[in-house]
Amino acid sequence: MINLNEVLETNKMIEKENLDVRTITLGISLLDCISDSLQKLNENIYAKITETAKNLISAGCQIEKEYAIPIVNKRISVTPIALIGASACKTPEDFVTIAKTLDRAAQKVGVNFIGGYSALPSKGMTKAEKDLILSLPEALSSTERICSSVNLASTKTGINMDAVALMGKVIKKIAEATKDRDSFGCSKLVVFCNAPDDNPFMAGAFHGVTEGDTVINVGVSGPGVIRSALEEIKDADFTTLCETIKKTAFKVTRLGQLVAIEASRLLNIPFGIVDLSLAPTPIVGDSIAEILECMGLEKAGAPGTTAALAILNDQVKKGGIMASSSVGGLSGAFIPVSEDHGMIDAAACGALTIEKLEAMTCVCSVGLDMVAVPGKTSASTVSGIIADEMAIGMVNQKTTAVRIIPVVGKDVGDTAEFGGLFGRCPIMRVNPFSCDAFIARGGRIPAPIHSFKN
């Protein structure tokens, strides 16, 4: 039988160490909404989302009460809209109407974000995919709740450099379109290599075509719990360190599994996956950088950071895999700069640079995430940064991503303020040398060889 110490430990994690369920994300396939009439398509999308997700918020609130565990976000992901709108949308403006429909549907059911305003041009780009990408400045500046992602590369297809070049220009335009809010629009767009079909975390969530009609995916979070466990073993060796992270990750993931199964039961929607990612928030005690510091680094970004992050990422997975039979999504430690107060401090004092972040992305989840750079950064430099990150993902057979914000009117020394869970970010220095001619080449970088691993 459960004893008092076990109960107190679990509740301490929730109350003092910010253990929470970061998101319950309801994936909805919109494939059956497709029509060649734009009006009919918009009606179908609105009806399907509002009907399928009508009980999402109430089910989430019931679970919060039953287990006294905060569920921070309830969200929706849909089939990539470039596929859904391909038949009806002839122009970028047509796609914007779908963005507005998604925004209305999200507002109606009470979710704060809806992901899947997405395109997957990792090898070639259809006209519809190009139109959707071109619609992003308008779509992201005229809606509140839309999140967008574009898969530019994969280990199987290589890197679509035409799409990489286009995204550099589009990201600059989104920054311009939302310049009155520190170019906030860019924080709702992520570009991927090897994007997973079942990621519950925004901004990159979409409901892949390999998924069923509807699915419940859950993302748990507990950086504070891991840090607290590590504080109790300050001088222990690496074996003990790894074991401690693994055991803690097990407990955190079991919570995710419980919530996912309960949400699935209440909504009568199949349970998909638990995402093991450790996701920070800007509040103190909910930070990945604090874990790295607790391992013995003065600041995130110091020599040893990549190794420390590799340990954290691997042990979280090892503990999580034991705890849930259905693990998926991104499943790793997130290192968004603006959303983690330890990372913000490290970037502000010069300990953390974009180049070090890039190295860190080789061993952890996602990539250059919520990184603010000077507004004067050129489109081709943004594309060059994206291409580097795509290459890391492609060669290492992992998911990598870039969510970069060239903040209009700000430069190194300034800080961009995004507010809420998006936090704030010191503008980080970008290497000033040009890659114009490299990006201007166009075409595709072929898929890498899968043998002779060195």
Add this chain to the structure above:
Amino acid sequence: MKKSIITVVGKDQIGIIAKVCSYLSESRINILDISQTIVGGYFNMMMIVDLNESQKNFLQISDGLEALGKGIGCIIKIQMEDIFNEMQRL
């Protein structure tokens, strides 16, 4: 039978257990196990209870206990037992 766990945390004083137990008795909630300890002057109690006979639903009981806690200066929570079983047992 779905079991739930009630936890009571607060500054130690006379009558905490009595007040919580009378609320449970009025709500026809059966107590299966009680353990308590005092750490640094703070009262920590855990009860394992069975809600099957209760005329109230889980949310009503949860709100009732929270209000009772406010009245006696304690934090009282009720949680379904699964969360502890899942996190603390293989």
